[in-house]
Amino acid sequence: MAAEIKAPALRPLPLAPPLLPGAMAGSRPYVASDKMQQALGFPGELAPDWQPKALAKMGELLGRYRSLRVFLDACVHCGACADKCHYFLGTQDPLNMPVARQDLMRSVYRRHFTLPGKLFPRLVGARELTREVLDQWYTYYNQCSECRRCSVFCPYGIDTAEVTMAAKEIMDSVGLGQKYSNEIIAKVHRIGNNLGLPGPALADTLQGLEEDVKEETGADVRFPLDEAGAEVLLVTPSADFFAEPHVDSLIGYAKVFHAAGIRWTLSSKASEAGNFGLFIGNYEQLRAIALRVREAALELGVKRIVVGECGHAWRVAYSFWNTLVGIGGGGRDPFARQLQQQLDPRYRQPMHICELTWDLIQRGALTLDKDANDHRIVTYHDSCNVARASRMGDLPGGQFTLPRAIIGAVVNRYVEMAPGTTHEQTYCCGGGGGLLTDELLELRVKGALPRMEALRQVADQHGVNFMATICAICKAQFSKVLPYYGFKMGMVGGVHQLVSTAIRLHAQP
């Protein structure tokens, strides 16, 4: 007789978590002050007639963006998106299901912009835009990082981020802005970058980096600022100048330019790649922020524009810079045409730093010592805006393969995280879309849950001790939340941080 057959223990399925209604009803970012609002041309605060104004703005957006109307009309509440949002998975608040978040606006849309909603509001779930509803918008549209993971699973392709952006735009237009994003946008215009780092401080910081790299490598690696006639203008997040681990990638870019003999420069005017105009859904700000890059490129006479490790900046650069300001074909105004003539057509414009580095690696132009990274077992976190809103290189999926190819050229030990958590299905870090602010820390910690689970698995099974990424927000967010999950803060870093470790420079004679 055969031995007794024993069924293995059942494993827990990855079920949607139980609901906790209202769990995050108290999570709201600080409201922008009247001064911050007015600096961007928005009303300082809610006026008594905010409601008709908000509805008028909504009507304007519905006319301007046909996509928004389609997204509000098309949803059949199938639920495919419901358990795809990291904030829902981490907080269990049902209003963080993408469908429920969109319905906060859809219900108002029905009431005021559809016939059934005007005639029989209660039959079709239509609601007035009351103060209570507006507050709910402020609470829950500020719990969406506009990462668009839910959109990947939507059978109709509804882009939830666009609904969130429209909500933020409507709220700004009636004086209910979010402090973190709007304060930063004003700083970009006033000083040149999100940090508020003035030119002299930037120059001092870069000089310090030249000294550091000289000490470390013996090579005279330069960090040029405002050098007219350089071939490449590098536009990178200002966090790269200021914070850790960001600065290690900046050092990596500089070493790559040095090793390849490319003359490059940073700009004090365009000392920021990030464009928070995207986060608040405001086209005028999106364009005004992008225009700084064009002005700097024209002034400096550069032939190429390269973007550093910044997720949403690459989305804006790759997808919008062409028609916004003429970096790439499309812009039609005289300055856009002038810039298109100035830029070298033999190169992709704009170009991601990963494209530049990978081209050099393929041509054998860099000397790389993989063993220098042997203290690291590396995994790669796809950043949402790079993964789902852009591309790199010549082939579909280049935004996934190029960063991994670079890592493959500079480290020996690499492990992928679980399928379904990477590539186009990557989870947001939990801090994107203008939510990387301290008062939202609970949301950020909880929203990081799915990524932390995937990281825990490869850390436990394969000893992964370094998660590389190419986004300043991801780096800052993970540095903050990793310790909450028992990981070391220094476990996150940039792809060019790995390049920086591996690259061998020849000291100048």
Next chain:
Amino acid sequence: MPAIEVNGKSYETDEEGYLVNLAEWNEDVANYIAQVENVAMSSNHWEVVNFLRKYYDEYQIAPAVRVLTKAIGKTLGPEKGSSQYLYELFPYGPAKQACKIAGLPKPTGCV
């Protein structure tokens, strides 16, 4: 606007407790904010705070983390010139927590 009261005098702060008027800062205010933040100020904490204020006077911005670690390494010894040590002094992060105690505005952006 919220405010804190130190030695009978009121100081305006933002929602997060950062001083609004830099010029009003003094050591008592710094000690008060440090207490709220659960940071016990030692001479090494003061070294950092004083450097931050000096740098801000010159550049109107807090120093980058590398600039700060290098400066602290020079005054307190190379083993203390690391962000790890700065996190020991200011657990919420040297950029934000030390700036708050030094009366500087909060660094914004992707940091």
